Amino acid sequence: MQRMLKIGIVCYPTYGGSGVVATELGKALADQGHEIHFITYSQPVRLGAAHKRIRYHEVNVSEYPLFYYPPYESVLASKMVDVVKYEQLDLMHVHYAIPHASAAITAKMVLAEEGIKLPVITTLHGTDITLLGKDASFEPVISFAINKSDAVTAVSQSLKNDTYKLFGINQEIEVIPNFLNAEHEAVETSPELRREYADTNERIIIHMSNFRPVKRILDIIEVFARVQPAAASKLILLGDGPERSRAEQKCRELNISEHVTFVGNLKHPQELLSIGDLFILPSESESFGLAALEAMASGLPVISTNTGGLPEVNRHGVTGMMSDVGDIDDMVKNCIYLLEDAKRLAKFKSQAKRRAHDFSIDKILPLYEQLYQQVITHA
Numbered sequence: 001m002q003r004m005l006k007i008g009i010v011c012y013p014t015y016g017g018s019g020v021v022a023t024e025l026g027k028a029l030a031d032q033g034h035e036i037h038f039i040t041y042s043q044p045v046r047l048g049a050a051h052k053r054i055r056y057h058e059v060n061v062s063e064y065p066l067f068y069y070p071p072y073e074s075v076l077a078s079k080m081v082d083v084v085k086y087e088q089l090d091l092m093h094v095h096y097a098i099p100h101a102s103a104a105i106t107a108k109m110v111l112a113e114e115g116i117k118l119p120v121i122t123t124l125h126g127t128d129i130t131l132l133g134k135d136a137s138f139e140p141v142i143s144f145a146i147n148k149s150d151a152v153t154a155v156s157q158s159l160k161n162d163t164y165k166l167f168g169i170n171q172e173i174e175v176i177p178n179f180l181n182a183e184h185e186a187v188e189t190s191p192e193l194r195r196e197y198a199d200t201n202e203r204i205i206i207h208m209s210n211f212r213p214v215k216r217i218l219d220i221i222e223v224f225a226r227v228q229p230a231a232a233s234k235l236i237l238l239g240d241g242p243e244r245s246r247a248e249q250k251c252r253e254l255n256i257s258e259h260v261t262f263v264g265n266l267k268h269p270q271e272l273l274s275i276g277d278l279f280i281l282p283s284e285s286e287s288f289g290l291a292a293l294e295a296m297a298s299g300l301p302v303i304s305t306n307t308g309g310l311p312e313v314n315r316h317g318v319t320g321m322m323s324d325v326g327d328i329d330d331m332v333k334n335c336i337y338l339l340e341d342a343k344r345l346a347k348f349k350s351q352a353k354r355r356a357h358d359f360s361i362d363k364i365l366p367l368y369e370q371l372y373q374q375v376i377t378h379a
Contacts, residue, residue, distance in 0.1 A: 080107035126287025156309030211241025
């Protein structure tokens with residue numbers, strides 16, 4: 001019989017993909033009988049209702065005149081030490097190399113001085129590698145944290161390859177992809193909600209992200225402005241971030257504001273995804289493409305770029321279409337190709353939803369549980 005574990009999970013508590021995945025993983029593990037301890041600076045946004053096997057430990061950073069920046073990493077490491085000792089955790093699973101893995105390795109060394117073993121599993125999600133990897137000043141610490149982890153996972157083969165290319169890694173990296181939980185399959189399309197956003201003869205195109213420059217939000221506006229006259233449609237933009245104001249201004253310049261709705265952040269975007277017809281993700285870089293997977297689970301074909309881990313999720317000509325980064329013409333052509341033929345669109349919707357099932361939590365969770373047992377056995 002599998003042993004139930006006490007697991008510490010460290011993540012960013014925000015709407016970003018890594019925080020969402022870490023939180024959903026913790027909830028699924030708790031449902032399996034494990035005891036989960038989240039350690040972060042605020043309660044994860046996707047944590048939801050109370051669960052008898054989930055605990056939350058807040059990391060409080062005080063302001064000290066001596067420090068120009070608050071010493072979050074040191075306080076986080078100290079909090080890990082405290083939680084491991086007094087909650088008797090079996091292992092620590094950290095999401096993101098900096099500062100979480102480096103703080104965990106510090107905690108591991110502190111605890112070792114007291115004769116306590118702390119296995120550390122590090123999951124790499126993307127910008128901790130693809131963005132920080134371009135800054136040489138981070139390389140020694142990230143390489144050290146990864147190499148000193150007891151196990152390392154990456155959410156895509158592409159990210160695994162990037163990690164070996166950008167850092168001095170001698171540690172084996174296992175690919176365990178992102179996943180979806182059951183709630184993504186439970187939402188039914190609401191005709192009333194759909195009528196609030198589009199007429200019956202119009203299609204709905206959706207995008208969801210944190211609106212950072214890497215998401216190329218202005219490309220979406222350009223594509224939609226050219227698709228809309230050819231295929232009557234509306235555009236719904238879920239999320240918020242630094243590029244939102246520029247996107248709003250671009251809509252005004254192109255005179256399409258009446259066809260575009262900026263919704264902002266939603267804790268549970270599935271209801272809106274369920275009324276869509278097409279999802280667009282023209283990112284410059286994606287380590288996995290969780291937003292695309294969430295859309296596919298709601299039956300939306302994906303128009304995406306072919307960068308990073310996206311080809312591992314979105315299958316060109318099957319679950320959607322892919323283009324080179326910045327190729328507006330090709331994305332316009334692909335959108336119209338899917339939207340203009342109802343029968344073709346229905347086929348792609350069905351195939352997208354079927355593909356999403358390959359990433360269900362039921363298939364991914366056992367991979368993590370197996371890894372946990374291996375790490376504890378060899379610790």
